[in-house]
Amino acid sequence: QQQVKQSPQSLIVQKGGISIINCAYENTAFDYFPWYQQFPGKGPALLIAIRPDVSEKKEGRFTISFNKSAKQFSLHIMDSQPGDSATYFCAASIGGETSGSRLTFGEGTQLTVNP
């Protein structure tokens, strides 16, 4: 059962453009929604994350928009740069020791930013 669906699978944008990646989830018990960035041959690294009590979080050029009623969240990368070319994963988890804070990942989006 796929609990977190991510789109698009791949995305090509021009330098300076806006990259938008979307995710939808099913389990309303999720209480933490991170985005991970992965470069080839490396492990994923946390980029930005949001809790469901806020609708938006911004860190530099990266913004998460969160819509609790629609059970959707998205990553916006402003002024996209070639160095942003990577695979991006959305994820969701339920906090607490009983759940183990396990992450459920989306399928990933391969972003290419052309110079």
Added chain:
Amino acid sequence: NAGVTQTPKFRILKIGQSMTLQCAQDMNHNYMYWYRQDPGMGLKLIYYSVGAGITDKGEVPNGYNVSRSTTEDFPLRLELAAPSQTSVYFCASKRTSGSYEQYFGPGTRLTVT
């Protein structure tokens, strides 16, 4: 701090062979996780541990075993390797139940032929 380390980086196994993927963290994290990543797919949780001596199954545990005898180490055992276990394996760790960020290791690329 070295963070999360994994060995080996690459391994080729024949069908039916066994091996152990090693994972260690030096951040004194209580929680540790094993994921596998297949091409074009997201990461799937294999096993996790919330502390030494405590392990539990994730989404795709079949064909794998784990143990957690110390806080630092969380090895993943493949007993009878199958081609379906060809994947990239990532270990991750997290501080406590009150924190959320998971820190990932560099991965082990395993091919079973």
